[in-house]
Amino acid sequence: MIPVALVEVAADDPVVQRMRQAMGEEMAALYGRPRHASPAEDIDPGSVVVTLLARQGDLPVGTGALRRLGPDLEVKRMYVPPAGRGRGLGRLLLENLEERARHAGAPRLLLHTGSRQESALALYRASGYTEVPVFEPYLSVPDSVCFAKHLAADGAP
Template sequence: MTAFAQGTGLIEVRPVSWDDTAAVALRRAMTEEMDARYADMLAVIGLVPEGMNVEPETVAYTGVAYAEGDAVGHVALRALGDDVELKRMFVAPSHRGTRVARALLAAAEDAARALGASRVVLQTGPRQPDAVRMYGREGYTRIPVFPPYERLPGSLCFEKLL
């Protein structure tokens, strides 16, 4: 577990299994939000292209953030050779802007280092400007779109060397 100060409270990021109840609920909330946010784009491409879904056996780390006992954020890492890919980063709307995302990101980077990864890569979309700004603030730099995300219009990819 990793703890981070948040105003007067504490954010705890706990490593959990992929099928942890809180992790599953947070990923479901993320899917609902992203499906609504990108509905028109998803209608054009149809089913999510192969390689974009996360298969449990590829997950190297899953973390859930807790604030005052409530599960408020999720992050996972997927192994990609010597790298890891940040997946399913999500903060509940009620806790956005409260440093939960930074805590999740720091915990994921610590886990990536422990796994021996040389860098963290990620993909996000054009309708998530807050995420794009946060990644930039945390030292991530834009890189060319990597597979399989070239099949998603507007994909934005980033890396951070560890």
């Protein structure tokens, strides 16, 4: 089997943009309305710390990013297309984003998802994230579920 490689790309990388569009279409079908059309879902490119693209050979199999949100970092637009699910790619992306957040000195890693995304909810809970009250800018986004995980810098307890 071809190994998966995680590479840093620009936030506006065309492959990442296509994956985000597919994610938006999938979420619109799941929730019955465009989920990423809310102004709360806009991402200031200047706040993005890193954007990762997971590739298996030439095939893009996942993406995820970190952005600054106050003193913390937030996981944004983590997505594995349906054909790649069930192979641990989401966990691989999440663990890599966590490590990058630790090295960046973030005290916590935050994330926002939706109540109908059962696989995502299960992954975050299994990865040590604790549900927290919905935070800005997602207070007006229906079906929001927010999580946080306290990070230890560079492997410290």
